[in-house]
Amino acid sequence: MIFDYAIFGGGVIGTAIFNKLTRKGKSCVLLECEPDLATGATKANSGLIHAGFDAETGSLKARFNVRGNELTEELAKELKVSFKRTGALVVGNDLEKLNILKQRGIKNGVKDLEIIGREKLREIVPNLKEEINYALYAPSAGLISPYMFAIALAEEAVINGGVCKLNFETQNIEYKDGIFEISSENQTILARKVINSAGAGFNKVSKLLKTEEFPIKFRRGEYIILDKSDFVKLSIFPLPTALGKGILATPTVDGNILLGPTAEDIDEFNTETTESGIDKIISYIKSTFNNVPLNKNIRQFSGIRVSCGEDFIVEKSKINPNVILIAGINSPGLSSAPAIAEYVAELFEENGKDKPMKPRESYTCEPAGKIVCRCEKIGENEIVRAIKSPIPATTIDAIKRRVRAGMGRCQGGQCLLEVCKLIAKNLNIQLEDVKKESKNSLIMFKGDF
Numbered sequence: 001m002i003f004d005y006a007i008f009g010g011g012v013i014g015t016a017i018f019n020k021l022t023r024k025g026k027s028c029v030l031l032e033c034e035p036d037l038a039t040g041a042t043k044a045n046s047g048l049i050h051a052g053f054d055a056e057t058g059s060l061k062a063r064f065n066v067r068g069n070e071l072t073e074e075l076a077k078e079l080k081v082s083f084k085r086t087g088a089l090v091v092g093n094d095l096e097k098l099n100i101l102k103q104r105g106i107k108n109g110v111k112d113l114e115i116i117g118r119e120k121l122r123e124i125v126p127n128l129k130e131e132i133n134y135a136l137y138a139p140s141a142g143l144i145s146p147y148m149f150a151i152a153l154a155e156e157a158v159i160n161g162g163v164c165k166l167n168f169e170t171q172n173i174e175y176k177d178g179i180f181e182i183s184s185e186n187q188t189i190l191a192r193k194v195i196n197s198a199g200a201g202f203n204k205v206s207k208l209l210k211t212e213e214f215p216i217k218f219r220r221g222e223y224i225i226l227d228k229s230d231f232v233k234l235s236i237f238p239l240p241t242a243l244g245k246g247i248l249a250t251p252t253v254d255g256n257i258l259l260g261p262t263a264e265d266i267d268e269f270n271t272e273t274t275e276s277g278i279d280k281i282i283s284y285i286k287s288t289f290n291n292v293p294l295n296k297n298i299r300q301f302s303g304i305r306v307s308c309g310e311d312f313i314v315e316k317s318k319i320n321p322n323v324i325l326i327a328g329i330n331s332p333g334l335s336s337a338p339a340i341a342e343y344v345a346e347l348f349e350e351n352g353k354d355k356p357m358k359p360r361e362s363y364t365c366e367p368a369g370k371i372v373c374r375c376e377k378i379g380e381n382e383i384v385r386a387i388k389s390p391i392p393a394t395t396i397d398a399i400k401r402r403v404r405a406g407m408g409r410c411q412g413g414q415c416l417l418e419v420c421k422l423i424a425k426n427l428n429i430q431l432e433d434v435k436k437e438s439k440n441s442l443i444m445f446k447g448d449f
């Protein structure tokens with residue numbers, strides 16, 4: 001079979017494109033080199049659907065962010081993924097800078113922006129430090145689970161005829177007579193057109209495609225995640241700087257509190273967390289809020305922003321116009337994903353109406369039988385559903401992303417073994433072959449070590 005489209009990379013950008021082109025009635029294959037989707041930047045970010053006032057007017061970032069924000073609510077509803085339009089505040093005392101952001105937002109097409117003063121600010125955020133007087137209020141900002149969004153986008157595509165290949169490590173690509181022959185160690189995929197949305201792996205894929213490569217820079221963002229509470233009810237940012245949007249406090253769509261990210265330029269892709277990064281977050285958050293519930297800290301993690309200059313790159317290759325290059329998708333990439341997918345369809349002149357799609361089912365159901373994750377109250381039946389889903393969850397973290405088993409206060413301390421056993425039993429593999437995430441992330445060892 002020759003696919004109409006092969007899409008490299010199962011992050012939120014690749015999965016949104018996979019979904020859109022399948023909706024256009026095209027045959028698509030999604031190629032992801034890891035054992036699950038959403039294991040790159042898409043798994044470790046703030047989970048915000050930004051309003052769109054931050055990006056420079058006229059940039060692709062501004063255009064895709066505002067359009068993506070509009071598209072996300074309906075899409076999330078169709079995919080049965082939670083999305084909450086909780087709003088965002090940029091707080092500070094520099095009224096002039098807040099006004100510049102507001103005017104930029106209006107030019108970008110963001111609706112209902114408002115500068116608010118002390119009284120309203122205190123009503124919305126009672127625990128804000130006394131000395132902070134103003135905020136820009138953006139009610140259209142929202143919260144989503146970034147990995148669940150990506151997984152659901154791909155699942156719906158698969159239910160409607162798309163093919164998703166995990167663990168697909170491309171070794172060679174030939175382009176002959178208008179067909180790409182994309183080969184891994186043991187299979188060859190044929191496709192007429194290709195989208196390179198491989199995130200940090202963009203240049204590796206470009207090299208194989210013999211298309212343009214770009215200089216890529218990495219900027220790490222560390223986070224602290226707190227157990228569920230109502231410490232903040234919407235996303236609260238400082239005024240942005242040259243390094244980005246700054247350290248924020250936000251609820252996640254599932255009710256945890258996220259503090260971060262830091263912004264540190266690094267030489268190579270490295271997701272470690274550091275004492276200095278965590279200290280920076282704590283000191284900033286304590287300078288902005290009273291009564292920070294740091295005793296609810298359950299984990300630290302980091303994500304890597306990948307950039308190729310100021311703006312996103314989303315364009316046809318000049319070397320081979322049957323390839324679309326998508327590079328430097330740092331923030332607001334999550335917010336922009338549905339709009340980038342829409343634009344990719346336009347670039348390939350897929351202008352027909354979207355076809356009606358068979359819906360995806362959520363894994364959530366009344367827990368029946370044993371409760372496996374006591375913190376998040378996840379039943380055995382939900383975990384088995386995730387393992388048997390259209391894009392099977394085969395690792396501990398894949399289960400965690402889909403049903404939240406191991407996401408709670410004990411971070412899997414109690415349920416890890418049970419989840420391992422369910423994966424082993426349902427995939428018919430040995431317990432010691434169950435992995436945390438990547439191929440080398442063993443959890444159990446047999447014999448001496």
Ligand SMILES: Cc1cc2nc3c(=O)[nH]c(=O)nc-3n(C[C@H](O)[C@H](O)[C@H](O)COP(=O)(O)OP(=O)(O)OC[C@H]3O[C@@H](n4cnc5c(N)ncnc54)[C@H](O)[C@@H]3O)c2cc1C
Binds near residue numbers: 050200
């Ligand atoms: C700290 C931080 C905070 C952020 N906060 C926000 C936010 O709140 N809101 C927002 O809108 N954006 C945010 N972003 C940006 C957002 O996370 C990214 O723009 C988005 O996740 C990028 O998605 P992607 O699909 O391009 O990349 P990725 O998610 O990295 O996906 C790329 C995929 O390609 C795969 N891949 C790599 N090489 C190959 C290969 N050779 N073959 C096949 N597959 C390959 C990878 O395994 C990966 O799955 C944030 C980013 C960071 C790091």
